[in-house]
Structure formats: C-alpha cells, structure tokens
Amino acid sequence: MMVSVSAEIPHDTVLVGIGASPGIAIARSHLLNRARVVGIERRILPAEVDAETANFLAAVEKSKAQLREVKAQAADQHAEHLYIIDTHLLILEDQLLINDTVELIRAELLNAEGALGRTVRQLRQVFDSIGDEYLRERRTDIDSVGDRLMRNLLGEIRENLDELAGQAIVVAHDLSPADTLQLDRSKVLGFVTDVGGRTSHTAILARSLGIPAVLGLETVTTQVASGEPMIIDGSAGTVLLNPSPATFRDYLARKQRYEYLEKELIAYRTLPAETLDGCRLALRGNVELPEEVAVAREQGVEGIGLFRTELLFLAGSAPPDEEAQYRAYRAAAEAMAPHPVTIRTLDVGGDKFVPELNLLDEVNPAMGLRAIRFSLKEGGLFRTQLRAILRASAHGPVRIMFPMISGVAEIRACRRLLDKAREELVAEGLAVGSDLPVGIMVETPAAVLVADLMAREVDFFSVGTNDLIQYCLAVDRGNEHVAYLYEPLHPAVLRALHQVCAAASAAQIEVAICGEMAGEQLYTLVLVGLGFTELSMNPAAVPRVKRLLRQAAAAEARELVGRLLVLPTAAEVVSALKAEMNSRFPQLFDLGQP
Ligand code: PEP
Ligand code: MG
Numbered sequence: 001m002m003v004s005v006s007a008e009i010p011h012d013t014v015l016v017g018i019g020a021s022p023g024i025a026i027a028r029s030h031l032l033n034r035a036r037v038v039g040i041e042r043r044i045l046p047a048e049v050d051a052e053t054a055n056f057l058a059a060v061e062k063s064k065a066q067l068r069e070v071k072a073q074a075a076d077q078h079a080e081h082l083y084i085i086d087t088h089l090l091i092l093e094d095q096l097l098i099n100d101t102v103e104l105i106r107a108e109l110l111n112a113e114g115a116l117g118r119t120v121r122q123l124r125q126v127f128d129s130i131g132d133e134y135l136r137e138r139r140t141d142i143d144s145v146g147d148r149l150m151r152n153l154l155g156e157i158r159e160n161l162d163e164l165a166g167q168a169i170v171v172a173h174d175l176s177p178a179d180t181l182q183l184d185r186s187k188v189l190g191f192v193t194d195v196g197g198r199t200s201h202t203a204i205l206a207r208s209l210g211i212p213a214v215l216g217l218e219t220v221t222t223q224v225a226s227g228e229p230m231i232i233d234g235s236a237g238t239v240l241l242n243p244s245p246a247t248f249r250d251y252l253a254r255k256q257r258y259e260y261l262e263k264e265l266i267a268y269r270t271l272p273a274e275t276l277d278g279c280r281l282a283l284r285g286n287v288e289l290p291e292e293v294a295v296a297r298e299q300g301v302e303g304i305g306l307f308r309t310e311l312l313f314l315a316g317s318a319p320p321d322e323e324a325q326y327r328a329y330r331a332a333a334e335a336m337a338p339h340p341v342t343i344r345t346l347d348v349g350g351d352k353f354v355p356e357l358n359l360l361d362e363v364n365p366a367m368g369l370r371a372i373r374f375s376l377k378e379g380g381l382f383r384t385q386l387r388a389i390l391r392a393s394a395h396g397p398v399r400i401m402f403p404m405i406s407g408v409a410e411i412r413a414c415r416r417l418l419d420k421a422r423e424e425l426v427a428e429g430l431a432v433g434s435d436l437p438v439g440i441m442v443e444t445p446a447a448v449l450v451a452d453l454m455a456r457e458v459d460f461f462s463v464g465t466n467d468l469i470q471y472c473l474a475v476d477r478g479n480e481h482v483a484y485l486y487e488p489l490h491p492a493v494l495r496a497l498h499q500v501c502a503a504a505s506a507a508q509i510e511v512a513i514c515g516e517m518a519g520e521q522l523y524t525l526v527l528v529g530l531g532f533t534e535l536s537m538n539p540a541a542v543p544r545v546k547r548l549l550r551q552a553a554a555a556e557a558r559e560l561v562g563r564l565l566v567l568p569t570a571a572e573v574v575s576a577l578k579a580e581m582n583s584r585f586p587q588l589f590d591l592g593q594p
Contacts, residue, residue, distance in 0.1 A: 009228065011244040015217050017192065019237030020203035023212030023262070024255040025190030026248070030168035031226040032175075037150045041114030044105075052105050056112040059152040064092050066148065070178045080298070081208065083291030084141075084177045084201045091145045096123060113153050120146035131350065131365075131478050133197065134288065135310060140200040144176035164188065169232055171224050177201040183211065190232045192220050192239055206234075207540050208295055210262075214239050261587070268543040269300035271550065275528065279554035283546055284342070285539035286514060290331035293341070296539035300546065303339035305462065305536020306401075306514040307332055309346055309385070319357065319381060325388035333396030340397040342462070342512075342536075343389050344441065345382065347371045347403040357381075366476065371404030376413055386421040393433030401439045401462055406446040411457045414438075441514075443467035448496045455507035462536070463500055465515030469493055487570040488517050489526075489577065494565055501531035512536055521548045521588065522581060528554055529561030548588065 044052055071085050091097060097119055104115035120142060127139035164170075164184065170191040172179075180202050183191070188211065196202055196215035206213040212234035224230065224241065231240040231251045235258075240247060273283045284305030285296035289312075293304060312328055313319050320328070332341045349359055349370025362368035375382035389400050402414050415438065425432050439460035442448060448468070455461070465488060470477040472492055475485045487493070497513075504511035512534035517523050519537030524545050527535060535545060560580060567573045582589050 009223075009242040011242050012247050013241040015214075015220060015223065015239040015241065017214040017217035017220070017237050017239065018196070018198055018203075019234050020196065020198050020200075020215040021206035021211055021213040022235040022258075023190070023210065024231065024233050024235075024251055024258055025169050025212045026231045026243075026251055026255065027167050027169045027189045027229075029171045029224050029226055029228045029230050030164060031221065031224065032170050032172040037147065037154060037156060039113030039115075039117035039150055039153070040111075041117065042111040044109050044111050046109065048111075049106050049109070052112040052115075053102055055153060056101060056105065056116065059112075059149050060092055060098060062152045063145070063148045064089060066152075067092075067178060070181060074181045078181055078209075080291075080294045081181060081205055083289060084205065085181070086291075087141055087201070088145050088148075088178065091141060092149075097142075097145075113150060116146065116149060116153065120150075132310075133478070134308075135314060137197050137200045138311075138314065140174075140196060140202065141177070143174070144178070147174075148176065148178075169230055171220055171226075173221050175202050177205050180205045180209070180211075183209070185209070185211070190214075190234065192217055192232055194218055194221050257587075265543040265547060268546045268550070269298070271300075271546065273302070273546045273549055275549055275552055275554045275557070277553040277555055279528065281528065281532070281549065282512075282534040283542050283549075284339075284512070284514075284534055284536040285542065286536055287332070287539070290328050290335065292539075293332050293335040296542075297336065299539040299542045301339070301539050301542055303397075304332065304336055304341040305512050305534055307341055307343045309344060310348060313346065313348070313357065319384075322384045322388050322391075325385060326391045329389055329392030329398065330395045333392050333398050337396035340399050340437075342399040342401050342439065343392070344401045344403055345372070345385055345389075346375055349374050366470070372402050372410055372414065373404065375402075376410070376417075382417065383421060386418050387425060390418070390422055390425055390432045390436065391430055393436045394431040395433075397435075398433060399437040399439060399460070401441060401460075403441045403464070404443050404467070405440040405454070406444045407450060408453050408457055411440060411454060415457075439510075439512075441467075442500050444471050445496070448472075448499055451500045451503035452506065455503045455509055458509065460510040460512060460534075461500060461504050462512040462514050462534075463497065463532075465493070465497075465513060465517045468496060468515065472496055487574075488523065489564075489573040490570040491565075491568065491573065494526075494530075494561075494573065497527075497530050498561075498565060505531055510534060519545065521545055522577065524548045525552055525557040525560055525581070526564065526577065528552070529557030529559070531558075548585065551585065 067085050067089050071082050100119045101115045104110050104118060105112055123142050124139050127136055130136040164187045167187050167189055170188050173194045174196060175191060175193055190212040192214045194217055203215060212232055214232050214234055214237050229242060231243050273281045282302050284303045285301035286306040287293060287296055287304055288308045329343055348357055349368055350366045360369055392398050405411060422432055437459035439462055440458050441464045442461050443464040466477055469486060469488055473485060473490055475482045501511050510533045513527055513532050514536040518535040519541035521544050564573050564576060567576060
C-alpha cells in the first residue's frame, strides 16, 4: 500500500474506541452507508390502517427472506455462527415487536414506519436498563433487526459489501451480524464503527472470524472519507488515520509479529493444557447458548465451566418451560460430550435484569433478592429448572452450579430441592443421569470465610471473580466512577482466592475460576500458583492461555504467588507481576494484549 498524505487529516491522528476483535489491519478506508434510518411519524386515516399494516407485514416477510438468504449463503463456511441469524429470525417472530407495531398502527392511527420506530425504541429501553454488559448488548440485535425492517419498509437499497473493488477497511455507523457474516475476508481486512460494544454479536462474530475490529468510535464516519489510508489495532482499540511512513513501518512489523503468533496459536487448540512440570489443568468455556458450544469446542475447550442460563429467559415473552430448557441443556451436553457442561441456575437480579420475571424494584439490587436467593424464594421457576437440568444429565456429563451462595444453609436447601425433583422425575418414569456433581459459585466474602465448611458439602467450587471483587472491595462492578478501585490483584482479593483454593485442596474437591480474570494471560500463572484446577473463560481466550501455561512450571507459579501474597498494595502486586511476565514472556506481552 502507498502511504499518501491527506490534506485535512494530520499524520498519525489517533482515534480510540473499543478493541472488539484483535489484530492489525492496514488499508484504505471504505465508507459504507449504514446510517440508522429513522421512521417519521405521521397520522393516518382509519381507511389507511389495513394498507399500512399490510406494508409492515410485507417488510417483516421480506426481512425474513433476506436473513434466510444470508443463512443459505453462509451455511457451508460459517455453520457454527448461524444461530445468531436464527436469533434475528426469532426477533422477527417476537410478539412484542410485531403485535405492538400492528396495534400502534390501528389504535394510534400511526403510519407503519412511525409505529415501528416507537416499538423498537420501547424494546431498546428495556435492554438499556440491564446492568449486565452481555445481556445489555442484546439491544444491538434489536437495533439490527429494527433497521433491516425499516429499510425494507422504506424500500431502501443497501449497498452490498461484495461490491467492494479492492482490499479495504470498512468504516460504517454500525454493522449487523448479517453484514459481518457476509464480509469477504479476501477484501475486508478489518472494520470500524461508530457504535457497538465488545459483547455485541457483531464483535463476537468478528473475533471468531478473525477480522480485526474497533467499535464504539462514536464519530469515525464523520472523520473519515472513502479511500483514506488507515491502520486499525483491534487489540488496543485504536485507529490511526493518515499514518506517517515511520508509523506505517512500525505497524507492518507489529502486524507480521501478531500474525505469526496467531498462526502459532492454532496449534495449541489440540494440545493438552499442561505446565512444563506436568500439572494438568482443565481449560473450559463460558457460554450463554447451547449453539455456542460448537464454537467453543473449536477453540479446544475441555468442557463448559459456566453455562449462564439468563439469556434463555430473555429470548421469549415468558420464561422457558421445562421442555424448552431441557432441550437447550441437552443440546449443550450432547455437543460437549464426553467433556462436562456446568449449568448455572438462574442468576437474575443485581445487574442482570430479566423483564419477563417482574423482579422487585430494589434500592440496593446487588445485595438484594438476586441469584440463588430469588430461586429459593420463588420456588416454581427453580423447580422447573432443576427438573430440566436433571433430565439433561441423562444425555451427557452435566454438572449443576448454584450462584451467589453465602453459606452452608443455602447449599442444603438447594440439595433438598434437587433431591426432591429427582425423586419426582423418577416416580414419573422420566430418565435422569446417575451422576450430577453439585457445585457452588464462590462470589461473596461470606462464602470465602466459610469455604472450609462448604467444601464438605459440594463436589466443586467455581470462583466468580467478577462478583467476588465487587463484594470483597465494595466496588460496584458496573459503576464507572469507582472503576479505578476495581482491582483484581488487590491483596484482599489475592488472599480470598488463596483461602478458597486452600479449603478446596484440603477437602480434595476441584476448584475452578470462571470470572473474567480466568481468560487474561497476565493472571494465568497467578491462578495456577494459587492452585486452581480449572480455568473457565471466553472460549476465544483458551489457546492464548494454554500457550502460556505450556511454557511455565507450576512450581515457579507457586513461588511467584508466594512473593505476590506478601505485597501490601494492588499497585505493587501489578508492577511485580507485569515485570515478571514481561521479562519471562516478552514476545507475548508486547502487543498490549490482555
Ligand atoms: C462472576 O461473577 O465472576 C461470574 C462469572 O458470574 P457473572 O459474571 O455472570 O455474575
Ligand atoms: Mg457472578
């Protein structure tokens, strides 16, 4: 690529967004018109209601046909990602979206586009109020479907991505998962957008397709024209406009190094997760839908360490019944066999709001009726979930895990209900597995303090550091004003992890970690040294963590932890750890990758 000098943009102008998919791309920009179309509201006459309704329903059908076409085209190469398109097809069946729009046309005498705009805004508000980042980002799916519908309603023609003349970095206001799936990898070297977050489906797809992407740049479409030279660094979340020759050379070298290391990573997928001195760990995946298990498997996971079940409850207008849950858990178990799938019972409340469940409006939801407290109080919903999990355990190795446990009494209450559900199923003649290991999430300081007592009552622990850090340090995990205090390596957190691992080891039960810390290679040696036997993470992080693990010895990791445990502040722990990792693995830590 020639480096040209743009008249308006100074050399090396840096834009910072969200690094949604790692990797470096160097190319010219291609501006794609994906501005959100807004439906203008207009009053209609009663006589126009039928025609407007018919227009709307025709747009729904057209949108479905387009998505089916995307599915058909992608079926060969990207079969494991098609569930995302299925999610969009399901949204097009959603009663709230379709019926409410039709009802608005009729009752409020609104034109179809105006009515659609209002329903999409309402649905979006519901998702905006969700604290949990992953669940909140499902709003981007609503946006994509709403946008497709609106364009079809207005008869707009979308520029097709396969019309790109040469290699380029796509610059767009937003890209839908369908757009992303259709990207021609030989031409689109990366993409950047104004909106979007790390956990949107577009970001997830970009990561698993290996396309570098920086999202959430807010105004990139107004800052860049087509044909401008640019560099994107999807690991750092930066975009460089009009790179100088020196920057260009620097990034070319970084890109080559990155690609070399990535190629090397592929080999790690099938290698055992074992340290140099023979300490074998289970590297498992965190998923939210059974369809994600196939993608996780490709990354070399040996089981699912955390199947979050909240998303299943968000999909429809009512909580899923026993049959629907049974099918989902069974599909996950069958897709992962012979490795286990750890199903976590519903963890709602706190930052995970599920509109269909009419949760209480609490002043302090993080300490309120959330997770296991909600399940034990509510009863019926919990019984349904326990039955579905027990039935799924007849089809593959399944483990059950209870969230937010703070004492032995809660474990015993859960076990009693589990035993009762099992007896009922057996009496009804339904198949249940003979072995269903029971575990708990260690997420509260109380659980840490009584870990020795709880270790006698369960088969395994799984530490949820996302919550444990929040409760241990009294720092709201989603509050940006105290984000600087959210320190995974705070001595209090390190001591808590140490205590949990010691209790598990004394009772000879497995101890896993499934918070975000598990997937960051900076922490890998610390976790091994503390004595974790399982690390469960975003599946895409597995090869990277495994590579590090295979280059280190557990004895050295224990020695490192011994040194870190006596340091008095988080800052000192961080700098000692970074110095150690940088000197031992310089090539793995010089790219700003976590
Ligand atoms: C955690 O708290 O670390 C965890 C894995 O659970 P969640 O993020 O779903 O609360
Ligand atoms: Mg948690």
